[in-house]
Amino acid sequence: MIGFRMLARAALAASLLIAGGAAMAAEKTVEFTVDGQTVVGTLALPAGVASPPAVLLLHGFTGSRDELEIPAVKEGIFRRAARIWAAQGIASLRIDFRGNGDSGGAFADMTLDGQVKDALAALDFLAAEGAVDKDRIALVGWSMGGAVGAITAGRTKQKLTSVSAWAPGTNMPASIALLFGADLVKQGLASGDKPVTAKLPWGAEVSLKSGFFRSLYVTDPVAEIARYKGPLLVAVGTKDDVVFPQPIAGQVLLDNHDGPEELWVRPMDHVFNAFDGVDMVDELIAKTGSFITAATPPAVLAADYETKGVTENNLPVFYQKLKDQLHFALAWDPARGDFPQWRATARAKLWDLLIQPDDSTPFDARVVEEQDRGDYVARRIVLSITGNSRVAALLLVPKGRGPFPAALVLHDHGGKFDIGKEKMVRPWGDDARLASAQAWVDRYYSGNFIGDDLARRGYVVLATDALGWGDRQNNGPESQQALASNLFNLGSSLAGTIAVEDVRAARYLASLPEVDKGRVAAIGFSMGAFRAWQVAALTDAVTAGVAVNWMATLDGLMVPGNNQLKGQSAFNMLHPGMFRWFDYPDAAAIAAPKPMLFYAGETDPLFPVASVRQAFASMERVWADAGAPDRFAAKVWPNAHIFRAEEQSEAFDWLGRQFGRVE
Template identity: 65%
Template sequence: MPRPAHHSKFLYRLCALALAAGLAQAQDYQQHAIDGALPVFAPALKARLAFPMAWTPQVKDLPAWRAAGRAKLWEATLQERDDTPFAPQVIATQDRGSYNARQVVFNLTATSRVRALLLVPKAAGPHPAALLLHDHGGRFDIGKEKLIAPWGDAAREAAARTWADKYFSGRMPGDDLARRGYVVLATDALGWGDRGPLTGDGQQALAANFFNLGSSLAGNMALEDVRAASFLASLPEVDKRRVAALGFSMGALRAWQVAALSDAIGAVVAVNWMATTQGLMVPGNNQLCGSSAFQMLHPGLLRHLDFPDVASLAAPKPALFLAGAADPLFPLPSVREAYAKMARVWSAWHAGDKFETRILPGGHAFPREAQDEAYDWLDRRFGGRD
């Protein structure tokens, strides 16, 4: 029996609609996947960052929590334990009044023997000590010389003065601490000073090749800082109970990171590097530009711990964090959020009085007044000057 005409029209329309839906679905594929330096699905990835290993009030065994966090951080560095003898050798000295400056060569790791700058007070020790950790700054011809005045190299002497004028009110932080009676050590991170040459563009290839070699650029820096801390604490002039890590900008990250990883560090001063991942992963932020970010990111770590969570592994050691209210690299609301998160961890250790933060009126710098405040704070924590 023939079908009614209206039935055939209905089937035709149904098929046409199905074909149109199919064509629409076929056209509905990803044709724009990059938004600036981020994938368009970045919000979905950010939403997955729950930081399950972060401290919460449900944590009852703080030492166990810290041990687990430290183990995860070490795992993310892709580094192996290194107990290579330091075998130090002093190759040059300079008298600076109340202290001596030394150029010392030692085995930073099993694969890197480096030249460091070391300042030692002339007075009888043992003395408190400070491991100074230099910044990134996009300038690679100097590293350790950003913090301790060099000698014997006119170009580096001029560069060090320029850097001090730009960020430290014309002062050299290491020399100021030495005048206060501290033994001070500074080394070059890989790519800076003696250990270059590195360029801004070259960082991406260097980081990629570390991964090709089964290692990590950021992890190598973390290991080297831990080793430098151990070397400083091993010196006969040093009071092992009073060793601090102090850093500016990238050096601040290095300071709180080494304080989290190393038992040789007993206190930390971190200037101008702390915020939450959510606060940094926003359009226009320097953290999205590559280059320097390669020095500061461990593969997979942010799936477990945020930056303030890692820094909190240093608790209950005395810690002073400074930030610039107008620092364009670290949005102030994110800085405050990170500080509040860390403060809760120190309080859980019943050490809330050992955790202090300051918001400075300026930008990305460590000016004279902030230096004096930081050094006074360190003196108080270490029981005064010698």
């Protein structure tokens, strides 16, 4: 073992004095995804420090990113550490593990390996974030977070400058057995997917599945730390009655670590005597800050030119500067005063961005075949969707005397191109296509063809194929980028083509003699939701809309791991230059004051819920300013990227009320 000389007491005292008088660090909430679930964190950046070193903070069992609040000062221990270290020029990222705090997922599904995944992803996020020095990142973990930190240190591809373990769990099965009792651990190991509930010594109750208990036995922080060769600080308390006996329990990490190290022992409990005041907490924070500083190499003098142009997520290295330059110049602002004038100007700009002219080609529609479906008739038709394309479509017409309300049902993306309109309306005459469509609606729509459900409710329904789907199928997922590029080269746009065709479909639907032109809705899920609010913004042929699981802010979507950064599917919804003028909710708000309903999923991995709520709040303000607050509705459902039967029923009931119908 190699000893690690630390800074003198004078330096420790000075760091506390600096922290006490410094301004609070600039903090912002950040998000990234792990296994399709959102991890939420707080990034604290020191003022006036370019490319600072950074530290990742990992909370303990049942904790959250601010950690335990110190009663004397009403401040979480990790939040306090972040503030103090920021005053010393150290940035920090503190996260909520999935199932904890604001992050997605359920606590009952938490496992030790799952938390390690979160920590590894957090280090990758921090290294790619751009505001910190990716070559000077340290790690701090407390209690179970200390165990996670030790494992993470052994596995991460990022080179850590130091690791600090505060009262780390070094024998997790024993620690959990102490908290829960051996009998409950045995019960948990055998519980399968059914959670067991335990009461913790401090009164809280938690429920966990067998995956958690099993993970304690297959992942060993003591074995994993052997792969980490950098500086290691282990801080333990002789009064700790959760991880004990100390300092022996802490020493075991050092015994299996080969590198600079220090064991720091004080007469403190598992929470660093936080209930007695801040003295011991502050001494620990100062000690750790000094350790981090001593282990952190000086910043490498940056070249005055780019030595790397593109991040690991295929963003330009200057992407944050570009984001900072986006002010959404045509977003609604009450200071503009004249809402109808703003709406007309904004709609005209959105049309310009389509790189695709409006089209007045006669539809020249004809019926190819029909199928009687009891309360309604299904028709396969062909029509000139634009002057460039003549396409097949599915039209459902209720029996009886009209005119009827109508619904333009817009299919999703899903990476499934053999069907398009058939995701919305039950196909016939092709067994392979029917089987494909049924499997799809079973997966995402609770087995329902929502177009047929709407027809049974008395709606005329139209479904078409976007370019690349169904009868207009492309050459697979990897072909989307080439198709978009070729359309750009031809003076057009893939997203613009889809948008104009949707407008034309809405106009055709509204023109039918069976349709009440004042009651025409656009409805869609996923990419279909994007198309629904977009067509509602572009044309008044649509008088209401239902958009399910496609709405958030640009800032919330342009984060590592999101589909927006991957190309391919994004081209179907990409209007070049749009974000100089509008954010997504700004563009959707052009539809105001029409009735519009937006749904989202709490655990939808594609649309981080914090960004979704921000977008919903923005649109709600626009509808209020337009004098129609009762015509805007939004709801976050407790599910992922899916449009379930319960949501469908509630959405269609809402639409019926907007159209003055009693279902």
